[in-house]
Amino acid sequence: MPERDVPPQPQALVVRAAQRHRVHHFPEHAGLTGEIAIEVGPADDSAHHIPFVVISPLLGIPFGGAHTSLPPEFGCQFKYFPSAVPGVADDQGTVYAVRRSGRAAERRVPPRRFPSRAGVGKTRELVVDKAARLRYRLNEERTADRRAGGKSTGGNAVPEPTQQDVRSAFDGKFPSTENINTVIVVGAGLAGLGAAFELAKRGIQVTVFEASGQPGGRTRTLRHPFSDGLYAEAGAMTVTENCHYTMHYLKEMGLEIAPSDLVDTDFSYYRNGRRIRPDQIAAHADELGLHPAERDLSVQEMIAQYVTTPNEGIGPELVELTWTPTPRLLELDRISVREILERRGASAAAISLMEPLFLEMRGGELESASAMAWARYESGPRALSTAGAEWHKIKGGTDMLARALARQIEDRVHYGKPVVRIAQDEHEAQVSFLDHDRIRTATADRVIVTAPFSALRRVNLSMAGLSAEKHSAIRGLRYCSAVRVFLQMRRKFWPEDKLMLSTDTAICTVRDATPRSPGRRKIVECWLTGWAAQAAAQLSEEDRVNFALTQLEPLLPGARDNFEIGTSVAWDNEPHIEGAYILPETGHADLMANTRKPEGRIHFAGEHTAFEPNGGSMNYALESAARTMVELSAA
Structure with a gap:
């Protein structure tokens, strides 16, 4: 695919007029450029000094520092307000797009009057370039979609496939992608490798840029510096019978499974300087601090009383094969795991004994982790408390799967090429990456971004034309x-x-x-x-x-x-x-759809974009790769 050195880019700003001493928020127009957004307040006695609030949609926090001047044509200043955050747009504002030259262009936004002496009652746009016009067009389409009550797709309409749509297409035959000739994949983890492998099988020219020197991402098997052929898993390490996509690729790559090392263990607690087996809890109830009603309970009985039985009462949707968040489930998303366990009567000591069995909540953050995501996880086949013979590991090491997929497309994967910028316009998507001592840019019809959002925060997205909702998801997702x-x-x-x-x-x-x-x-x-x-x-x-x-x-x-x-x-x-891996916090449901939603020519995959409200799964990563195939076929 075409490759070139990076040309200099104009700096784009977005400005909204706002009342003095108030902060009006504007996610749509902040997402218009993705670089920096500014709120304009009415002038003081002098019409040449207007205070600004400067916000970075990319970083999610305001810029700090001394005052900076806008172009002299505006006679204004930047002023930094640390408390400002993106939010819901206010109709009293006026939106501008400006560039350094300050040269006016055609008006794009219907004029609105603003009651102040600042003289900014008229609305106009100063167009940056073709990319800015594209972003504005995408913004207008998103706004129109919402007003019509529909889903926002941005640019070329791409229907959002359901979890069942993806499974059906994967098990049958992916629809044709004949309208797409070139694709860039950012990241050679399982999601990136799975997508690239399927695209290559269909004759699409696909290029993978991987920042590190090896495939696999967070499926990492450590073989060095150990002796005697020993190795250890530093990342993902479990496959269950329900991991449909993982089991499929293991079979296709000719790999075998073995019993998981996490089940059938000699599990014990180490508390207050002594070892305590699970069947000895009652003898140590006082020193552990258990409530009187908990003293005679085993840990499994605590799990049943505080987790399994109450979760069964939430409703059958909690254990459905595909995830559909109902109002009852969304209510759980407003409270933390610790809070729901305390509401159910669990003591702090009982929570401490149960927590090691909440495998994906091992972030130790039960105070902020979503009860919705936790309840779904603990009610499914990945719950460690009910793990058994259906839990497996990949024989020879988890990295075997990533390496096998990478060998299938080895001429298309470029290692040591960290991506530093992603952009798009009406005709193509552009990906800039480091190549030793140079920055190069490659172009393609589509881009699939599989990098974790924690890393994507360091990639320049100012010309990517992403929605404010996407920026918010990138900023807000916790790992x-x-x-x-x-x-x-x-x-x-x-x-x-x-x-x-x-x-x-x-x-x-x-x-x-x-x-x-x-x-x-x-x-x-x-x-x-x-x-x-x-x-x-x-x-x-x-x-x-x-x-x-x-x-x-x-x-x-x-x-x-x-x-x-x-x-x-x-x-x-x-x-x-x-x-x-992602740690779903309270309010996670608000981020979920926006993590996976495509934005124009840019698609997103990885365990963090799963249909399920949890992460940390090889299966979720591979499912997301299959989802992008369905999205591309509909583009």
């Missing part, structure tokens, strides 16, 4: 902080065959990462989440390993004596990733 430390031991010096400890220390979870390895050597994993992970992520690699060993010694005496070598992954620190 779990996780640090996984792996310590190679010369022998197994602990009594359990399949060690797994939930601790009340900073290292959170301790497990034997190689329970089925036949040799003497073992790998012990310390799995940190939440604030503890954020703290450990600030340490150097060497200090992080020493920190884990120091914390581990009281739990597993002899850890330092048996330690040989170690390594770790701090997902918050990983370039172009910056987080382990």
Whole structure:
């Protein structure tokens, strides 16, 4: 596909007139350029000094710093208000688009009168370039769609496929994509590889830009620096019978599965300096702080009383094969996991004992995690509390799937090419990337962005023409902080065959990462989440390993004596990733549709764009790749 050096770009601004001392919000027009948006207040005594509120839709926070001058034609200043945030548009404002030259162009917006001495009652637009006109046109279409009560698609109308539409197309035959000749995929995780693989099979010229030097994204198997062929999973690690898309590609790539290391473990708690087996909870009820009514309950009975049984009463929609958020489910999205458990009568001690079984909530953020997403997860086949023989791992390592897909399209994947800018106009999409010491730009009919939103926040989207809702989703989506430390031991010096400890220390979870390895050597994993992970992520690699060993010694005496070598992954620190998996917070339903909605020529995939209100799944990533195929066929 065409490639060129990046030409200089004009700087675009969007301006809305607003009443003094008030902040009027404007998501539609902030999304018009995606660079910076400005609110104009009425002039003071001098008509040449108008205060501005400057907001960055890209970063989600106002710019800070000293005053900056607008072009002299406007005789205005920027003024920074830290409390300003994007919101709902106010009809009293007046919208402008301006450029440095300040040269007027045709009027685009119906004039509105604004009662002030500022003399800004008329409405006009100063067009930046063709891309700006396209963005304005897309904006008008989105506004018209909403007024008509329809869904906003932006630009060329692309119907939003349902979860069942995608499954039917995947199991049958994807519709034709004959109107599309070239596609750029940003990211070579499972979503990007799955999309590129399917596009290549259909003869479409597809190019994948991957920032790192290897495929897989957050499906990462660590083989170095371990001995004797040992390896450990630093990212995704589980496949269940219900992972339809994952199981399909494993079969197509000729890969096998094996029993998961997370089930049938010798699970225990480490609380207040001692180990407590789940069947010994009653004997330690006082020191744990359980309520009187909880003293004789096993952990599984707590799960039944506070989780399973109440969730069954929510309604059958909670366990439907496809996810449809009903009013009852959306009500749950307004409260946190901790709050709903407390409402159901659970003590803090009981919540502490149940939390390790809330696998995808291991961000340690039950205070902010959505009860809706949690209830859906705990009612489905991915719940660790009900895990059994249907849980598997990929034999030989999770990275085997990503590497197998990458080999199928190896001439199309370009490693070490981080994307720094994405843009589009009426005719094409453009992707700028780093190529050693140069910035290059490639063009295509369509772009599929699979990078996590945590990393996408660092990509320039000022000319991407994204809606304000998309910018809001990019800014607002939360990712779990996780640090996984792996310590190679010369022998197994602990009594359990399949060690797994939930601790009340900073290292959170301790497990034997190689329970089925036949040799003497073992790998012990310390799995940190939440604030503890954020703290450990600030340490150097060497200090992080020493920190884990120091914390581990009281739990597993002899850890330092048996330690040989170690390594770790701090997902918050990983370039172009910056987080382990999405952590759905309260209000997550408001973001969900906007994470996956295509924007003109730009499509979005990845575990964060799933139909389900949870992430952290290889299956969700591959499903999202299939969804983009359906979207492209409808373009």
